[in-house]
Amino acid sequence: MVGYRHRSRGGPDRIGAEGQGGFVYGTTPHAPEAERQDAFADTGVSRALSLAATLIDAAPVGLSKAEIRERVEHYRPEGETSREAFEQQFNRDKRTLRRLGIDITSLGSEDEGRDGHGGDHDFRYVIDPEAHGLPPLRIPADEVIALRHAELLWSGTRAQAAIRQAAGALTALQASEPAGDRAAAAATADPEAAQVPGALPPPASVRLGLADDHVLDHLGTLADSLTTAAVAFTYSPRGRHRAQQRRTVPLGVGSRGGWYLVGHDLDRDAVRVYRLDRIRGDITRLTAPDDSIRTVLEQIADGRIDPPQVTREQLETLGPAHGTETVELEADADVAATFLPHARHDPVSSEASHDEAVRLTVETTLHDSFLGKIAVALPRVRVLSGERLTALVRRHLEAVRRAHRDSPVPAEELRAPRTSTTNDAGAKIARVMSMAAYLHATGGARASDLLERYSITPRQLHRDLLSLQQSAAFDSAQFGHYIDIDPELPLTRRVFEKQLLAEDPVIRIALPGPRLQDTLGRPLRLTAPQALSVLIALEGLIASQDPDTEPVRQAAARLRDRIRAIVPAELDATAAELSVAWQSADEFGHEAVLRKALDGEHAVELLYEDVQNRRTRRVVDPVTLLHDGARTYLRAWCRSVEGERNFLLGRVLDLTPMPDTPLSDQARALATEPARRPEVPRRRDDELVILRFAPSAAADADAWAPVREVWGEDGARTVEVALRSGSIAVDLALRSGGDVTVLQPEELAGEVVRRAERGLAALGDGASSSVEYPGGQTKGRTP
Structure with a gap:
C-alpha cells in the first residue's frame, strides 16, 4: 500500500x-x-x-x-x-x-x-x-559470468562494494524479468546462456583492496583532467620527511602493485610518476593556465606527446628491482635459513653443519626487502663481496639512525582511527x-x-x-x-x-x-567510483593471463567496451588510459607450486619464518592466494594449529608439495567463505608501541591494525599498535630504511639506534653518498 x-x-x-x-x-x-x-x-x-x-x-x-x-x-x-x-x-x-x-x-x-x-x-x-x-542494457550470459568473476576477484575496501553495486545496476534488466523469461531469452540468444551457474567457485587468487577510498577519489578527480588540464597536489616522495607541492599535466594512470599517475611535471619540465597513495589531501584542477601548461597541452593536441605511449613506457620501468648483483654472504647458522631461498642451489656454497657459518652465493635484485633483511640480520650475516650491496645497506641503516634521532613525538593526541568516507552524503544517497x-x-x-x-x-x-x-x-x-x-x-x-x-x-x-x-525503478547511472571500480576489476581480469580463464577474459573485454560506451566522456577517457598489470611479490617462485597444489587439491609442507623470526615446519591445505598491494599471502587451513592462517610468501623459506595428501574438509569449507585482509592477531598481553610512518609509507600502517592514530600536517601518520613483542617493532624499523620510526617506548627506540650502529660497524667504513639506485630519480622512477 x-x-x-x-x-x-x-x-x-x-x-x-x-x-x-x-x-x-x-x-x-x-x-x-x-x-x-x-x-x-x-x-x-x-x-x-x-x-x-x-x-x-x-x-x-x-x-x-x-x-x-x-x-x-x-x-x-x-x-x-x-x-x-x-x-x-x-x-x-x-x-x-x-x-x-x-x-x-x-x-x-x-x-x-x-x-x-x-x-x-x-x-x-x-x-x-x-x-x-x-540506458536499458541486456548483457549476454557470458558477460554476466565475467562480471561475477571480476566481483569475486577483489575483496575489501570500498571498491568491492562499488563493484557489487555496479554489477547490480548493470544486470537490473535481467533481474526485472521473471526467471523463466530470463532463461528462455538467454537460451534463444546463446545456446550456452541457459547454463549460467547460480554460484561460481571461488577463484584461486584474490586481489585485496583494488584501491582504497582516497585512491578511488583521486582516480575520479583525474578523470576530469586527464590530458586536458593541469592539476596540483601535495606529494610525499619516498625518503623525504616533508611533503611537497606538485603541478602536473596528467597523461595517464595505471596499476603496478600500487596506483600511479604519469604526468608532465610543470616545475621540472619532465615526465614524472607519482604514487596516488602518497598524495596528501585533494587533487585540485588549475583553472588559470600559464604558458607552461598551454605548451604541454598544445603538444598533446598536435601529437608531439603521445599520452598512452608515455604512460606505458613509464609504468613498464616500475619493476620491483633496482638492479641485479651476484654477492657472497656468510651467515651464522641461526640466520642462514632466512637467506637460503635467495641462494644458488650449490651444496658447496650454501650448506653447512648446524654450528658453522654458512657461505652463500646470492643473485639479488637489491630490492628494499632484501636490503631490509640484511639490515636486520647484521652482524650475524656478513657481506663478503658486493660493493654496491654494502653501500646501499649502509645508506639504509644511516637513514634508520637519522630518523630515530630527528623524529619528534607527535604534538597531537592519538585518537581512534578515522572512519571510512563511504558514508558521505553522495554515497548514502546513491x-x-x-x-x-x-x-x-x-x-x-x-x-x-x-x-x-x-x-x-x-x-x-x-x-x-x-x-x-x-x-x-x-x-x-x-x-x-x-x-x-x-x-x-x-x-x-x-x-x-x-x-x-x-x-x-x-x-x-x-x-x-x-x-x-x-x-526511480531504473538504476542510477554509474557513479565515478562505481564505473572506475568495475572497469578496473575487468581490466584486472583481462590482465590475469591465466589460460584457464581465457573465455571469461574475452567476455570481460566485451563487457568493458559495453560499459565504456555508457559512462560519461571523461570517465571513458580515463578508462581508455587504464593500465593494469600484476607484479608478482613472489621472490622465491612459490606461487607456481601453490597454484598446482590448488589445482590438484592437495596439501603442502612449508618452512615459515614469522614476524618474531621464529621458524616452524607445518603442513597446510592451500585455499587461496591473496594479493594485497606488493604483498602476496597464502590463505590456508593449517593442520598444526587446526585453524585458518595467512602466510606471507616472502617468509616461506621452503615449500614441498604433498600430492598424496588431499585437502581436508575444513579447507574445503573455508574456501566457501569470503577472503578478508590479513590482520595482525592480538592478545591481552600484547605490547603497545607507538610508530611513526613517514608520508611515503603512511598507507602501510593499515597492515598493523592501528589502535589509535594521528595524521601530521606533512602527511606522516603516527599510530599505536599492539604487538606480540617489542622486537617486532625494532625489526620493522630496521627493515623500513627510515620510513618507520619507533617513538615509544623510548627503550625500543634506543634499541633501534644501537642495532643500526652495530650494523654500520659490521659493514666497515665507506662513503655511501656516491652510490645511487639505478634510475633512482630519473625518468621512470617515482620522484
Missing part, C-alpha cells in the same frame, strides 16, 4: 502496511523506555530523494525555487528555517544529485551567485524522466536510490541479501530503509506520495536487529505512480 499524507506540522505520521506474520514491528507513545524510538531516517537522504521524486513528477513543466520550498516537506518554511538555510540545503542537494548523474536542468537563466535574492521565478528546475538513470531500484526490479529481496550486496551494517540498513520510507513526491496540493516499505519497519534498533533480521523477511518496495516506478 502506498502512503499519502497532507503536509502537516505534527511530524512524520506515516501510513504503512502491516508487517508480515500478522504483527507490526513498531512502537507506541506509551511503550516502555527500552522500546521507545531510537532509529530515525537520514533527513538529508530523504530530502534529496524527495526533491528528485518531486521534480520528476513535475516534468516537463518543472518547479521554481519557491514552489520547491513550499512543496517538499523537508524544505518547509517553519520554525527557525530561514531563506538562507533553504538556499544552502537546496544548492547542496542539487549539486549532489547532479554529481550522481541525475540531470537537474533549469529552464531559464540560473544564477546561484545571487544567494537566492530575487529571481525565484526567472527559471524552473526539471528532471527529464526519459534521461534519468542507466546507495539508497540504488537499493530502491534493486528492490523494485527484483520484486523484493531478503534483508540478508541487502546487507551483503551493499556491504553495510544492520544499523545502516535500518536507517536506509527508514530514509526511503520518508521520501515522497509532493504535488501542488502539498500531498506526499510516499515510497512504501513492506514489512513495516520498527522504530527501535533492538526490534529491527533481534526480530526482523532474525526472520530475514523479503523486503518489498512500492513506488508511487507509473512515472516514478519507471524512473
Whole structure:
C-alpha cells in the first residue's frame, strides 16, 4: 500500500502496511523506555530523494525555487528555517544529485551567485524522466559470468562494494524479468546462456583492496583532467620527511602493485610518476593556465606527446628491482635459513653443519626487502663481496639512525582511527536510490541479501530503509506520495536487529505512480567510483593471463567496451588510459607450486619464518592466494594449529608439495567463505608501541591494525599498535630504511639506534653518498 499524507506540522505520521506474520514491528507513545524510538531516517537522504521524486513528477513543466520550498516537506518554511538555510540545503542537494548523474536542468537563466535574492521565478528546475538513470542494457550470459568473476576477484575496501553495486545496476534488466523469461531469452540468444551457474567457485587468487577510498577519489578527480588540464597536489616522495607541492599535466594512470599517475611535471619540465597513495589531501584542477601548461597541452593536441605511449613506457620501468648483483654472504647458522631461498642451489656454497657459518652465493635484485633483511640480520650475516650491496645497506641503516634521532613525538593526541568516507552524503544517497531500484526490479529481496550486496551494517540498513520510507513526491496540493516499505519497519534498533533480521523477511518496495516506478525503478547511472571500480576489476581480469580463464577474459573485454560506451566522456577517457598489470611479490617462485597444489587439491609442507623470526615446519591445505598491494599471502587451513592462517610468501623459506595428501574438509569449507585482509592477531598481553610512518609509507600502517592514530600536517601518520613483542617493532624499523620510526617506548627506540650502529660497524667504513639506485630519480622512477 502506498502512503499519502497532507503536509502537516505534527511530524512524520506515516501510513504503512502491516508487517508480515500478522504483527507490526513498531512502537507506541506509551511503550516502555527500552522500546521507545531510537532509529530515525537520514533527513538529508530523504530530502534529496524527495526533491528528485518531486521534480520528476513535475516534468516537463518543472518547479521554481519557491514552489520547491513550499512543496517538499523537508524544505518547509517553519520554525527557525530561514531563506538562507533553504538556499544552502537546496544548492547542496542539487549539486549532489547532479554529481550522481541525475540531470537537474533549469529552464531559464540560473544564477546561484545571487544567494537566492530575487529571481525565484526567472527559471524552473526539471528532471527529464526519459534521461534519468542507466540506458536499458541486456548483457549476454557470458558477460554476466565475467562480471561475477571480476566481483569475486577483489575483496575489501570500498571498491568491492562499488563493484557489487555496479554489477547490480548493470544486470537490473535481467533481474526485472521473471526467471523463466530470463532463461528462455538467454537460451534463444546463446545456446550456452541457459547454463549460467547460480554460484561460481571461488577463484584461486584474490586481489585485496583494488584501491582504497582516497585512491578511488583521486582516480575520479583525474578523470576530469586527464590530458586536458593541469592539476596540483601535495606529494610525499619516498625518503623525504616533508611533503611537497606538485603541478602536473596528467597523461595517464595505471596499476603496478600500487596506483600511479604519469604526468608532465610543470616545475621540472619532465615526465614524472607519482604514487596516488602518497598524495596528501585533494587533487585540485588549475583553472588559470600559464604558458607552461598551454605548451604541454598544445603538444598533446598536435601529437608531439603521445599520452598512452608515455604512460606505458613509464609504468613498464616500475619493476620491483633496482638492479641485479651476484654477492657472497656468510651467515651464522641461526640466520642462514632466512637467506637460503635467495641462494644458488650449490651444496658447496650454501650448506653447512648446524654450528658453522654458512657461505652463500646470492643473485639479488637489491630490492628494499632484501636490503631490509640484511639490515636486520647484521652482524650475524656478513657481506663478503658486493660493493654496491654494502653501500646501499649502509645508506639504509644511516637513514634508520637519522630518523630515530630527528623524529619528534607527535604534538597531537592519538585518537581512534578515522572512519571510512563511504558514508558521505553522495554515497548514502546513491546507495539508497540504488537499493530502491534493486528492490523494485527484483520484486523484493531478503534483508540478508541487502546487507551483503551493499556491504553495510544492520544499523545502516535500518536507517536506509527508514530514509526511503520518508521520501515522497509532493504535488501542488502539498500531498506526499510516499515510497512504501513492506514489512513495516520498527522504530527501535533492538526490534529491527533481534526480530526482523532474525526472520530475514523479503523486503518489498512500492513506488508511487507509473512515472516514478519507471524512473526511480531504473538504476542510477554509474557513479565515478562505481564505473572506475568495475572497469578496473575487468581490466584486472583481462590482465590475469591465466589460460584457464581465457573465455571469461574475452567476455570481460566485451563487457568493458559495453560499459565504456555508457559512462560519461571523461570517465571513458580515463578508462581508455587504464593500465593494469600484476607484479608478482613472489621472490622465491612459490606461487607456481601453490597454484598446482590448488589445482590438484592437495596439501603442502612449508618452512615459515614469522614476524618474531621464529621458524616452524607445518603442513597446510592451500585455499587461496591473496594479493594485497606488493604483498602476496597464502590463505590456508593449517593442520598444526587446526585453524585458518595467512602466510606471507616472502617468509616461506621452503615449500614441498604433498600430492598424496588431499585437502581436508575444513579447507574445503573455508574456501566457501569470503577472503578478508590479513590482520595482525592480538592478545591481552600484547605490547603497545607507538610508530611513526613517514608520508611515503603512511598507507602501510593499515597492515598493523592501528589502535589509535594521528595524521601530521606533512602527511606522516603516527599510530599505536599492539604487538606480540617489542622486537617486532625494532625489526620493522630496521627493515623500513627510515620510513618507520619507533617513538615509544623510548627503550625500543634506543634499541633501534644501537642495532643500526652495530650494523654500520659490521659493514666497515665507506662513503655511501656516491652510490645511487639505478634510475633512482630519473625518468621512470617515482620522484
